[in-house]
Amino acid sequence: MNKYQYIRQSAYEANMRLPGLGLVLFTFGNVSAADHNLGVFAIKPSGVPYEELSPRKMVVVDFDGKVVEGSLRPSSDTQTHAVLYRHWEKVGGIAHTHSTYATAWAQSLRDIPLFGTTHADHNTVDIPCAAPMSDEMIRGDYEYQTGFQIMNCLKEKKLDYTEVEMILVGSHAPFTWGKDAAKAVYNSAVLEEIAHTAMLTEQIRFDAPRLKDALIKKHFERKHGPDAYYGQ
Numbered sequence: 355m356n357k358y359q360y361i362r363q364s365a366y367e368a369n370m371r372l373p374g375l376g377l378v379l380f381t382f383g384n385v386s387a388a389d390h391n392l393g394v395f396a397i398k399p400s401g402v403p404y405e406e407l408s409p410r411k412m413v414v415v416d417f418d419g420k421v422v423e424g425s426l427r428p429s430s431d432t433q434t435h436a437v438l439y440r441h442w443e444k445v446g447g448i449a450h451t452h453s454t455y456a457t458a459w460a461q462s463l464r465d466i467p468l469f470g471t472t473h474a475d476h477n478t479v480d481i482p483c484a485a486p487m488s489d490e491m492i493r494g495d496y497e498y499q500t501g502f503q504i505m506n507c508l509k510e511k512k513l514d515y516t517e518v519e520m521i522l523v524g525s526h527a528p529f530t531w532g533k534d535a536a537k538a539v540y541n542s543a544v545l546e547e548i549a550h551t552a553m554l555t556e557q558i559r560f561d562a563p564r565l566k567d568a569l570i571k572k573h574f575e576r577k578h579g580p581d582a583y584y585g586q
C-alpha cells in the first residue's frame with residue numbers, strides 16, 4: 355500500500371464533506387491531512403470540482419509546499435497549510451472555506467463575540483479575527499504570509515493553537531484546524547454556526563450582552579477541568 359494512502363483518503367473524505375455542509379461553492383475551499391512522521395500532507399488539487407475528486411487526485415506536498423507525489427497542481431492555498439504544519443506539530447488537519455457568515459465577520463474585521471454557550475462549548479474566547487495583511491506581506495509571497503498572519507494574531511492575543519482551533523483572516527475568510535482533517539472540517543461547520551447565530555443575536559439586539567463570566571468558567575471547566583465531562 356502506498357505510504358501516503360491514509361492521508362490521501364482522509365483529505366479526500368474531509369474535502370467531500372464541505373459541499374454537503376453548505377460550506378463551499380464551486381471549487382472554493384480546501385482541506386488537507388498531514389503525516390508529521392513523513393513530513394508531508396495531502397491537499398485538494400486546484401480547480402477540480404468536488405464531484406470529480408478522488409483519493410488519487412489529492413496532491414502530496416512537503417512542509418515547504420513542494421509536490422512530493424501527484425500529477426495535479428495543489429490548491430493555491432497550499433503554502434498557508436505548509437507554514438502552519440511546519441510550526442504546529444500537533445495539528446493533523448487544516449480546512450479553509452469562504453463560508454458565508456464566517457466570511458462576513460472576516461470582511462467586517464471583527465472578532466466574533468462570545469455571546470452564548472454554543473460558542474463556549476468550543477471556545478471560551480471570542481473567535482479571533484487577524485488584521486488584514488500589510489501591503490508588504492501582500493506583495494510578497496501572499497499565501498505563505500497568510501500562515502504567518504494567522505500565527506502572529508494568535509501570539510498577539512496570547513492564544514494557543516491547541517486551544518483555539520479557528521480564526522478569521524481579516525478581509526478574507528476563515529481557517530480552522532484540528533488533530534485530523536475530519537476535526538478541521540467539523541470546526542469549519544461549528545464556526546459557521548457560531549458566526550451565523552452571533553450575527554442574528556446582534557440583529558435582534560445590537561447591544562446583546564456577552565456570556566456571563568460564571569458561564570464561561572463553567573464551560574471551560576467542563577471541557578478542561580479535572581472533572582471534565584463535556585462530550586454531548
Ligand SMILES: [Zn+2]
Nearest residue numbers: 450452526527
Ligand atoms: Zn481563501
